[in-house]
Amino acid sequence: MEVPKKIRITDVNVAKTKAEHYCAYQERSQQEVRDKLYDWGLWPDAVEQIISYLIEENFLNEERFAKAYVQGKFNQKQWGRVKIKLGLKAKRVSPNLIKKALLVIDADDYFAALTRLIEKKAPTIAEKDSFKRRYKLQQYAMSRGYEADLISDVLKANDL
Template sequence: MDQPRSIKITDPKVGLAKAEHYCAYQERSQQEVRDKLYEWGLWPDAIEQIISQLIEGNFLNEARFANAYAQGKFNQKAWGKIKIKQGLKLKRVPDVLIKKALLGIDLDDYLAALTRLLQKKASTVTEKHELKRRYKLQQYAMSRGYEAELIADVLKNSGL
């Protein structure tokens, strides 16, 4: 059985047009676009030229991407700041932009999301021993990217 062949692009103009469409569909990091252009088979010098043109045309904006990513992961998946930061680092977003994006998350909303997350998980934890139960809840919240001190505060103050 034949494997589907990926289409190779050699013309930088075609690459730019496809990359514009790719960026217009949703916010992308420079690294995501760079990886996609390599996947399409463009040469490194053409790739850097296309990325420059995408930035000039405002199709590509790392700060906008970082903010959209942070808000999206927080609002849609209830991720904590640690997990969001890791995700942005994997996309090779500069630390300065990561910090700004994380500051864009409202602290009250953040605490409310953590509280909801813990309450929802608490209803499914069957552990009877109090310390083990709290440990399980704390581990769960940490796996979702929340800070240990915040989790401890919420657990203490909400009586979970």
């Protein structure tokens, strides 16, 4: 199997155009774009120049990225706030922006999503002991990024 050649870009204008396409395709964090530019072999001063240009031209907007990330992970993957927050931290989004972006999630929708998640998982657990069963459901919901107190509320409300 042949290993694909790594793209090398030395012209800043070519890199700028490619970076525009990269950002226009889907929302990106500054760190993702920075990493991509370094992968292309650009020097640090060129990378920062291109990042500044992309921000000025609104190709790159960290707040817009964070909100899109939160909505996508919650709506598509049913992730909880804890897991989403960790994902944004991994992409080096500032704590203030993370807080602001998490407000996009409606509290009622969040509770309903957690309830659906637990109700869907409950029939798949064959455990007879109610304490062990409850523990497994709680661990599952926590692994999906939901908060322990909310999980406990849902489990009590549904007698699981």
